[in-house]
Amino acid sequence: MNVKMLGQVPYEPTFQAMQAFTEARTPDTPDELWVCEHPPVFTQGLAGKPEHVLLNPPGPAQIPVVQTNRGGQVTYHGPxxxxxxxxxxxxxxxxxxxxxxxxxxxAIIRTLMHVNVTGHRVAGAPGIYVRVADPFAHEALREPADPRDPFKGLGKVAALGIKVSNHCTYHGLSLNVGMDLSPFLRINPCGYAGLATVDLASLGVHVAPAELAEVLSHHLQQRLAP
Structure with a gap:
């Protein structure tokens, strides 16, 4: 697959370019992987509910909300x-x-292993989570700490939101490295009220996003191969 490291690019033109690439591709079009960062933006999935954006008052601090055609609910992207x-x-x-x-x-779990963080899946909630109190523990996540709260003790470090059109994919995933997490407090991340969102920096892991982007790109190329 052709890998393109785009740097920081605005969200909406990137979304439009993905859509155009997918609509124009033929059975012979090589696959591509685009890796980037975005300026602050909230994106809504197809089933996204406006009420999941809790606080976004007008003014200089307002973050754009973009409606998309991916799956899932609202999430935040930022530097x-x-x-x-x-x-x-x-x-x-x-x-x-x-x-x-x-x-x-x-691929995300393998990328987190690069910095000794253990990522976990939660059934029915796509994305990758970590034990906030001990993100380096290797013990498997066998069952929720509290059946009434499947996210108890966990923080979400990576989100998924995909679109498949005529067997072809676009949109993708985000991994929080070292960012301003406060905008996540303005939303119900991925539609879950009170879901804690973390980044590697808040877990005590300080790594350059560009370095980890290369690692993630490597693992995606490996894991997405035929």
Whole structure:
């Protein structure tokens, strides 16, 4: 696949470019992986509910809200967060959407291992989570600490939001490295009220986003191969 490290780029033109690339591709179009950061923006998925944006008053501090055609609810993108957009032909690669999501999550887990952080899946809630109190513990997450609160003790460090059109993917994933987390307090992240959102810096791991972007790119190329 062709890998493009885009640096910091505005969200809406990037979304439009992904959509145009996917609509124009043919069975012979090489797959691509776009890796970037975005200026502050809230993005809503197809099923996104306006009430999940809790606080975004007019004025200089207002963050744009962009309606998209990806799955999922509202999330936040901003500097210090790695965003990766795999533009793939799943039919040519030979696997389906459920396995695609698993492979995306596995690439994130492997990337976190690079900085000794253990990432976990939570059933029914795509993305990757960490034990906030001990993000370096290797013990598997076997069941929720509290069945009434599947996220108790956990923080979300990476989010997924994908779109598949005619077997071809766009949108993708975000991994929080070292960013201003306060905008997440203005929303119900991914539609979950009170869900804690963390980045690696808040876990005590300080790494340059550009360094980790290279690691993530490597693991995505490996895990998304046929």
């Amino acid at each position: 210090g967060q790695i965003v990766a957009y795999p533009l793939l032909d799943l039919r040519r690669l030979g696997y389906f959407v459920k396995e695609y999501v698993y492979r995306l999550e596995e």
